[in-house]
Amino acid sequence: MRLAMIGLGKMGGNMVRRLCRNGIEVVGYNRSADVVTQLAAEEGMLAAISVADAVAQLPGPRVIWLMLPSGEITEQQIRALAPLLSGGDIIVDGGNSNYHDSQRRGAWLAEQGIGFMDCGTSGGVWGLENGYCLMVGATPEVAKTMAPVLQALAPAADRGWAHVGPVGAGHFTKMIHNGIEYGMMQSFAEGLELLRGKQEFALDLAQITELWRHSSVVRSWLLDLTAEALKHDQELAQVAPYVPDSGEGRWTVVEAIDQGVAAPVLTLALQMRFNSQNETGYGYRLLSTMRNAFGGHAVKHTGA
DSSP states (O other), X not given: OEEEEEOOSHHHHHHHHHHHHTTOEEEEEOSSHHHHHHHHHHHOOEEOSSHHHHHHTOOSSOEEEEOOOTTHHHHHHHHHHGGGOOTTOEEEEOSOOOHHHHHHHHHHHHTTTOEEEEEEEEOGGXXXXXXXXXEEEOOHHHHHHXXXXXXXXXXXXXXXXXXXXXXXHHHHHHHHHHHHHHHHHHHHHHHXXXXXXXXXXXXXXXXXXXXXXXXOTTOOHHHHHHHHHHHHOSSOTTSOSOOOOOHHHHHHHHHHHHHTOOOHXXXXXXXXXXXXXXXXOHHHHHHHHHHHHHHOOOOOOOOO
């Protein structure tokens, strides 16, 4: 089987490596020619000088897998691809697109006889070694066609991937996955900060997180990664207290509002990320001012 991969960044590039090593032929294109040359030399990927060139190198039915930033970049690429394709061809969006966009794009492509698959992709930079967790939204026909590719990318042929529902369901599932991820990360961060704050015990966070990895209820891959990081540096002095938020975390909270479902942990985890991004801290300054106004509480002044 041969497919084209458009977008060879950290995720896309490693997915190409895993596919090539598992017997799937890949034609690759990226705006930066350097990574194309590198993957062609290291993995035997077939190089393309443009998207049109990548499509031209594919036998029918053609499969084009996109690993691009969500939003307008993915939208424009799908719109540009459609005239180059014909009935029976398939476009896969493996990025973190909004599931509403995936539903709309799938319907538009279906009118032209072009298949579409939205693939929620988890595994990060470890996917090359461990395999990717793939949450797929597609028609049964498209999912069946793509099964060999999904099996090559997943940890094993019989696990780590699933056709979870119709078009849109893959990105919806990945969106909720990331919302849960926010809550888990926030919980670990708060708990470990409490442990560190109990100075009279002089707790070793590297020791404790390593301890928890074995038979505790909270053991997880996220804990594994945290323990490994703390083993090398517990102070984290060189890490700025700034945590970006992805679109999927926000979309998860919006979905909870739309459904009228209480999701306080997921919502607060997102709000805490917003809080870390507030460089001025103006809201906290207002809180201090109000406490002083109604209760005469002391206000701590900066050195400025």
